[in-house]
Amino acid sequence: MEKQKVIMVMLDTLMDKALQLALKEETLPALEYFMDHADYYPDVVTPFPAMSVNVEATLLTGEYCDKHHLPALSWYSKQDNRIINYGTHIMELLKMGLSRSVYDVIYRLNNEHLNSDVKTIHEEIHERGKESASINPLVHRGASLNTLTMPPLMRFFLSVDKTVEVRSPSKFVYGSLNKLSPLKKYSHLWNKCGFNNDFSVQEFSHLVKNNEIPAFSFVYLPDHDKNVHKHGPMEIKGIKKMDQQIQTILDSFPTWGDALENNIWILIGDNGQSRITSDRQHASVDLRKVLNPLKITKLRKGVQKDDQIVLGINLRSCYIYSLNIDEVPLTDIVEKLKVDSRIEMIAWKKADWIHVTSGGNEGSLQFKENGNMKDVYNQTWDLAGDYSILDLKVDGNNIEFGEFPDALKRIHSSLYSHKGDFVVTTVKPEHEFIGESTPTHVGGASHGGLHKNDTLIPMIVTGTSTSPDYLRVVDLKDWILSLTNFKV
Ligand SMILES: [Zn+2]
Numbered sequence: 001m002e003k004q005k006v007i008m009v010m011l012d013t014l015m016d017k018a019l020q021l022a023l024k025e026e027t028l029p030a031l032e033y034f035m036d037h038a039d040y041y042p043d044v045v046t047p048f049p050a051m052s053v054n055v056e057a058t059l060l061t062g063e064y065c066d067k068h069h070l071p072a073l074s075w076y077s078k079q080d081n082r083i084i085n086y087g088t089h090i091m092e093l094l095k096m097g098l099s100r101s102v103y104d105v106i107y108r109l110n111n112e113h114l115n116s117d118v119k120t121i122h123e124e125i126h127e128r129g130k131e132s133a134s135i136n137p138l139v140h141r142g143a144s145l146n147t148l149t150m151p152p153l154m155r156f157f158l159s160v161d162k163t164v165e166v167r168s169p170s171k172f173v174y175g176s177l178n179k180l181s182p183l184k185k186y187s188h189l190w191n192k193c194g195f196n197n198d199f200s201v202q203e204f205s206h207l208v209k210n211n212e213i214p215a216f217s218f219v220y221l222p223d224h225d226k227n228v229h230k231h232g233p234m235e236i237k238g239i240k241k242m243d244q245q246i247q248t249i250l251d252s253f254p255t256w257g258d259a260l261e262n263n264i265w266i267l268i269g270d271n272g273q274s275r276i277t278s279d280r281q282h283a284s285v286d287l288r289k290v291l292n293p294l295k296i297t298k299l300r301k302g303v304q305k306d307d308q309i310v311l312g313i314n315l316r317s318c319y320i321y322s323l324n325i326d327e328v329p330l331t332d333i334v335e336k337l338k339v340d341s342r343i344e345m346i347a348w349k350k351a352d353w354i355h356v357t358s359g360g361n362e363g364s365l366q367f368k369e370n371g372n373m374k375d376v377y378n379q380t381w382d383l384a385g386d387y388s389i390l391d392l393k394v395d396g397n398n399i400e401f402g403e404f405p406d407a408l409k410r411i412h413s414s415l416y417s418h419k420g421d422f423v424v425t426t427v428k429p430e431h432e433f434i435g436e437s438t439p440t441h442v443g444g445a446s447h448g449g450l451h452k453n454d455t456l457i458p459m460i461v462t463g464t465s466t467s468p469d470y471l472r473v474v475d476l477k478d479w480i481l482s483l484t485n486f487k488v
Contacts, residue, residue, distance in 0.1 A: 004463065006216045006264045006483050009249070010137065011242055012052075012225040013447075014269035015233060016042035016458045022236040022243075030246035031239075034267060034460050037260055041459040045472040048410035049317040049424075050271035050447045050454040053086055053109065055473060056139035060120040060218075062477030064413030069115040070139070071417035072448070075312040076321045078420040081303050083310060084113070086138065099158040106148060106177070107164050110141040121216060121477055122169040125484065131214035133171035133207060136200045136222065142169035148177040153189055171214055173203045181206035197221040201245045205252035213263070215484045221245060228273045229441045233453070264464050264483050266476075269457030271447045274316065274429040278443035284434045285342050285427050287311055287318060294328060294336075299436055309333065311435050316449035318433045319414075321422040333423050344428040345390070345404075345450055347411045354415060356389055365389045367408055375399040377470050379409050404450050406472060411450070426450045 022028060023035065047058040047065065049072045057070040065071050074085045086105040104113075114120075122142035125132045134140035148164045155162065166174075173179050175194030176187035183206070186199040204219045227238035246267075253259035277283045288296060297307045308328050312319035320337075322328040330348045334357065337346045343359030357364040363386035371382025374397060387394050390411075391402035401407055414424050426449040427433060434440055447454040461467070468479035 004264050004483060004485070005213050005262070006266065006480055007213065007219065008217065008266040008268065008480070009219045009221065009246070010056075010268055010270055012220070012222050012270050013228045013273055014224065014239070014242075014267075014458055015228075015272050016456070018228075018234050018236055018239060019458055021234060022239040026236060026240045026243075028240065028243040030243045030250055031267075031460075033250070033256060034246075034265065034462060038265075038267075038460045038462045039465070039467065041461070041467070041471055043405075043456045043471060044268070044459045045405045045470075045474075046269075046271050046455055046457050047473055048414055048450050048455070049314045049426075050449065051314050052270060053138055055270045056137045056220075057114060059473050059476055060122070060139055060141075061115075061118040062121075062474060063118050064409065064474055065417035066413040066415075067115060068118050069417060070109065070113055071319065071414060072312060072314040072317070074314055075319055075418060076310045076420060076422075077418070078321075083297070083299065083302070083312065084108075085299075099160055102154075102158060102160055103164075105138065106174075107166060110139060110166055110168075114139065114141055121218075121480055124481055125214075125216055126169070130216075130484070131171060132169040133173075133204070133214050133217040133219075134169050135173040135204050135217065135219040136175065136195060137218055137220040140166075140168045140172065140174065140218075142167055142172070144168060144170045144172070146172045146178055148174060151176060151189060151193055154193075169214075171207065171212070171217075173200070175199065179203060195222060197223040197242065197245050201248050205249055208249070208252040216480060219249075228445050229439075230444045232443070233273050233275050233445045260462050265460070265462045266480075267460040269459075272452075272454050272456055273445035273447045274449060274451060274453035275445050276432055276441050276443065277430040280440075280442045282342075283431055283442045284440055285340060285431055287313070287320070287433055287435050290340055290343075291320070291333065291336050294333075296435070297323075313433050313435045313438050314448040315438075315441075315446045316432045316451075316454060317424065317426045318435075319422050319424055321420050325421045330421060330423055337423070337425055342427055342431045343425060345411075345426045346423060347415060347425070348423045349415050354412060356411065358389055361386075361389065363389060365392075367412075369412065373397045373399055375406075375408060376401065377406060377409065377472070381408055383408075403452055405452055405455050407450060429453050 051073045057068040061068045122132045126143035146168045187194040224238040227235045250256045295308045297310045310321040341360035347356045353366045365385040390407045393400040432446040468475040
């Protein structure tokens, strides 16, 4: 059938348990309507570290970060000898007053850092002569050139050009910097320049009302993340709010029936979150203390001559870089991390093997690609040591995962995502990493870890009886392309 168009709505931090609770306790007409007509997948595996840019890039390219090269929100570029921090939001960057960080997120992320050797869904659809839409995700590389216009207030505070040219799909919304509808609501500085649910809904509804829905639309609703960070994983008021916003989208069609009849819908989360204990001392693993006395690069100063290590903190995970491997071998960093029993996983490369251990643990696990053991995703590995470190269930040559879904490939991809000598580490549920100026969510929730709490996201699908090869974000691209009948 030719009629199908794919509309994917990413509902930030939608999680299965909270959704089930919300469906029971609240009136959610839109989500109930979808659930009545949908196939529901509660446990789709998101990439590691579970941070927005990595999730979006994995979804759009169908590759993990070893191939798409966006390792996380915060990482250290060896080539530029500086920390890249896309910020959890453009507003935070504004507060920091960093013109360079603004360029990192609005320009370099899509135009330089995202590997040009991999293709996004938008680029593939363009090659097949069709159009696609990107409404508010940070990762949006496509085949058209679009001009972002910097808000005057931003230009007042920062030295940024008035306009910046970026590659995107032809139908492109990036807050108020590039919009489709003539409406002015929800787009001011105090509305985060349009990076909010109501603005995303308004802009997509504009396409619907004008009969301009393209072959594939990626509509991102960012707001719920902060509700869960603040109030914990079972927060449902934000889900009720999202339901109202989805109702507005459905109402822009002649009828809700028409909306579902003529389109394939994918409603999906982006990452889970783990509850953070309310005991501040216990909750926060302060890397400045754990790594003492090593000299850590300060954010504002940047890398200095006598610095020894750099931190790329991503909430519940962290990349830790040695600036001089002869002076500070990775094993020195590992030994320090191992002392803290709140640390869940520590991984690093040594020759072509990956080594993994954890806090308070003397054992270790080693693995590398292409061995004679096979995991549930048909990926093959050589494996040795203590399997319990990654909660692997090994039966003969078969590997199944427990607490850490797709652990081997996801750790492997993070360690091969960018250049440098570094360790990647995560904390157990209830905890998060802190450094010089990291947000904390004591008594709330956080993400970025390898644990299934951070990893499993729900997906609601209508209009097709097919499903991806595996229930992982990395497997969605091929499936979405096949749904739009573009794949040969
Ligand atoms: Zn978040």
